[in-house]
Amino acid sequence: MCRTPTLLAILLLSSGSAALAQPGGETLIRGGDAFVDGQRRTVDVRIVGETIAEIGPNLVARDASTEVIDASGRLVLPGGVDPHVHIFGNETYDSASRAALAGGITTFANFGGIGQGETPIDPLNRARPDIAAQTIADVIYHPIVSDPTTTTADTLETLAAVGQTTIKVFMVRPTFDPAAAGFMATLRAALDTGVLTMIHAEDAAIVQNTAAQFIADGRGGLEHFADARPVAAEVAATQRAVAMAEATGAPIYLVHLSAERALRIAEDAQARGVPVYVETRPIYLHLTRDRFQSDTPGLYIGLPPLGTQSDVDALWDGLERGTIHVVGTDHVGHTREQKLDPSQDVARHRAGMSNLQVMLPMLHSEGVREGRLSLDRFVEVTSTNPAKLFGIYPRKGVIAVGSDADLVMWNTAETRTIRDEDMFSASGYSVYSGREVTGWPTLTMRRGEIVYRDGVVTGVAGSGELLTRERWREPEF
Ligand SMILES: [Zn+2]
Incomplete structure (x- = not known):
């Protein structure tokens, strides 16, 4: 275009x-x-x-x-706050802002990896020029931790001192398991410095071994994606993430929770007083795994895979009951051609899809209008709660005197x-x-x-800003 x-x-x-x-x-x-x-x-x-x-x-x-x-x-x-957006490749802060603002989202987050020999502030500093030049929406930033030795109380203190107070950990990556003890130390350092740890909870061993077996058996095509990535992987990792939060006392934020069984684990933990916060994602509310049997399974690849109708119903119910706190897009700007790249299989694929512009209208239409979600809960899960969890409330997330307009x-x-x-x-x-x-x-x-x-x-690139955030404190919902 x-x-x-x-x-x-x-x-x-x-x-x-x-x-x-x-x-x-x-x-x-x-x-x-x-x-x-x-x-x-x-x-x-x-x-x-x-x-x-x-x-x-x-x-x-x-x-x-x-x-x-x-x-x-x-x-x-109040403007939507989307704490889960990935900007890279063809997507820029400018193009993502346009989609977000047209869809009622005025603040979004981006992520960046902490490289070898770096500390969490380095990817943030690398992102600053693009944010300053391109963004129209306001922005927050989450460094991604691959090596837990990069996240000590000192390096997280440096990050928090400049106003970014989250990190993200991918249990699904092969780097996680060999370093699991180190990630326990990361959680403790995050707790000590007022930093919230976001976690992608899928078990790396189960995911990788099962996908390899499917390929070996000649069932590597994307039509097998949901079976090749069994729900047990999300269940196991969610249990372990919750256990790590319980043992350390550190708050965790489970990104894009997809399965009813994983939700029950998080709910049990919440009932015991473990600080577990849950995000789900639009595709798990609007789509089911039968899409992988369509002519275009690649369009629907996201991690974890789409679930069943009973998962969909459980997630809507969790949103209304308050055990799910946030809906975030996990937006990725892949094109349709990239999503349909025929070289993909159950182990190697382009995960994630574009969602910033239609998340709120669809959640409103199929949630509030259809009577599955009250207007209060709609505002909470798309604006107020993420503003509280990510340290920008009451500047964002509410229509109140003194808040940003x-x-x-x-x-x-x-x-x-x-x-x-x-x-x-x-x-x-x-x-x-x-x-x-x-x-x-x-x-x-x-x-x-x-x-x-x-x-x-009508907004101009560069008019958005990188927000300075407060440190973690247990939110009142
Ligand atoms: Zn993501």
Whole structure:
């Protein structure tokens, strides 16, 4: 897809005065149904500069320079916070921001690996120039730990001191098992320095050995993906991750939990008071493993594999009951061609897919509208909870006086079919194309600036910022 005309149009639009927040400039959002104090209320919201200054009925514009936005008939929600996005390859902070903002997400995270001889601050520092030049959404950053000796109390203190307070560990990688004792030390150092450890919980030995056996048996094709990566791998790793949290007292955040059996393990731990926080991912709420029997199984490859309808039902139920705290995209900007690369098999494949633009509309449409998820829980799992868990609440995650003016106006009556050509991600397609979704963002504001309106991204690359986060403290939900 040629992006130049879009970029030109955006530059032209942005040169108008309305798109850029003036320091101290005032905006009034008038007459919307805003989610405030845990409920839906018809109120006005006054924004001064980047911040929410006043919430109440019948607010009066300060003077003629106030920009007044009519929100009557619109739902007004806090901007989404997606703590799980991977930006690399063809995707940039710019293209990912466009997808996120069009889909109501105003803050997202990226990850970067800690290399040999490095410390956790090194990948962060490497990412800073791209974030500064490209991002429109606000950003947080998670270093990935492959060698636990890189994460001592000293090196994590250095990371936390500059305002990034998470790391990620992949149990699924072959580097994990030989270093498991070292990762126990990582968890203890994280606890001591106020850092939250995110964990990809799949057992490396079970995953690798089973996939190799499938290939040896001539069943290496992607149609066998779910069987070649049995749920036992997620179950075993979830049990072990929970045990490590229980033994150390360190909080863990399980990314993209997919299976009912894994959820039950996390729920048991939570009931015992172990600090286990759970994220699930849109594909596990909207798709089942029969997709691997379609003509295009590659499109549906994500880790862990898609589950059964009973897994889907258990995850929706966990979201509503509060044992699942967050929905994160695990967005990856692979193109359709990359996802359908015929050289892939059950051991070597491109995992992950584009999801930033449609996660919230689909969760709203199939959750809130269908009665599977209350509006409170929708706001909590997509905004408030991740803001709390990742150290940016109440700056983000809530519509309140003093919070950043990250606001999304929704037309909950608008029905649209998801189409590849409407996607802003460099992936250029959606795995959900053809689905009818009711309820879409019509306007997105990031720190007081209108960055998306009626199908057009008006925010400028470089206007987003790397957020400084607080250290871990047990959140009140
Ligand atoms: Zn991921």
